Amino acid sequence: MTNTTTAATKLDLTKIKPYGDTMNDGQVQMSFTLPVPAGEEANEAARLLMKQMGFSEPSVVYFKDLGIGYTYFVCYGKTTHTVDYTSIKVTKVEVDIMDRLECEKYIEENIKRTVTMVGASTGTDAHTVGIDAIMNMKGFHGHFGLERYHGVNAINMGSQVPNEELIAKAIETKADAILVSQTVTQKDVHIPNLTQMVELCEAEGIRDKIVLVCGGPRISHELAQELGYDAGFGPNTHAEDVASFILTEVVRRGLV
Template identity: 50%
Template sequence: MSQPKSVKPYGDQMDDGAVQLSFTLPLPHGPLAREVAKKFCEKLGFYEVTVAAMEDLGENFTFFVVYGKTDVSVDLSSVKVLAPKVQKLPREKIDELVLEKFKRPIVVVGATIGTDAHTIGLDSILNMKGFHGDYGLERYKAFKVYNLGAQVPPIELVKKVREVNADVVLVSQVVTQRNIHIQHLTELIELLYAENLREKLLIIVGGPRITHELALELGYDAGFGSGTTPSEVANFIVQELLKRRGL
């Protein structure tokens, strides 16, 4: 099947423009809240709007699930995707490459920094079990992994990087209220520069609102979003370090 020139949302049938939206309004549960939710979606340009569900959250807040349709489509030729480029190699091949080229395991330090207490994403990449049958970096012979867990102050992460002579820093950020993740990530980069560690490191950030483009803007080497597998990260690390070292 050839790729279309443009796409629009799909619900019951191709190109019907059907979408589902969810949001909260600061209104008490009732007819007024329902009508305001509908009008809000219509102002966004949706038509055939239906409030499929509404839930009283208490304290004069109501949560909505709304269906609507749109005529908006996206021209695929106008979309440019910036993402880390890797060749997918099996775990055994990665282990062989690192043993042959580096003569030692690659040292990886990972943490969720600042006030962020979420470690599910970090653990799924680093821990031996991984997720969805894709083993984490601890399963590879190619890596020596230090998982520092959650709410790690950036200065403590920097100390660990120096202590273990790390090659790679892997940072996870989930909590993003008021762009606090930007503050945390910027602080870490500034500390690494101040300690003369930045240039020797491969620094990766991941999280549900992280893009490769954002990561590069913040001074990181790569950004991975939701759905990233451990093997993708493993391949990127090894291939990028090999390229940097001319191996």
């Protein structure tokens, strides 16, 4: 009989390490920039920094002079540290994901009216890639956006929309949900902006009457809940993920 046991089935999940060439070799690739001019001294500085981070056998495999005294590095090194994968608990959105047609059927059978969702990239954020991927008809990577969903009135207000304007549009349209996208997050600028949105919703008396969600590259469900949102969606989120949560939440909270 052929032995079909794989390396993965033999792996001790209580002590996992990065994988490079062989299982548990601890090999890591890291890139970073140092504020020093390119040269042998810069490469040695990068190597020593990797060593101080706890990596063994550190090496600089690529460097690029960025000009004006900065150098970009790609380095390799091995770590001896492990993680107990079995002990990890992640706060995440718990919902059965429905595809577009299933969402449309859910609306027809459980809500029996058009569901209005308004969204925008708020504050100073000029990037619409996130909100467009969720709301625009064409969506992203074969996942159609909310504008294509029958039974959904999707209103995408674009970028750099003040929180006050987004809330005003939600009140005007009697929206069931507000979607806030935050792509620009340098220096945690998204935190006060997201916080203000919740505070304004509470001040307008609509917080308990609306499903409030946010998303972006540095958004997690845990962070969103800490800030007062119903859900948070990070990278690799599609329209059906957001729609499934909003629709089931509308029903769960009796907002039909």
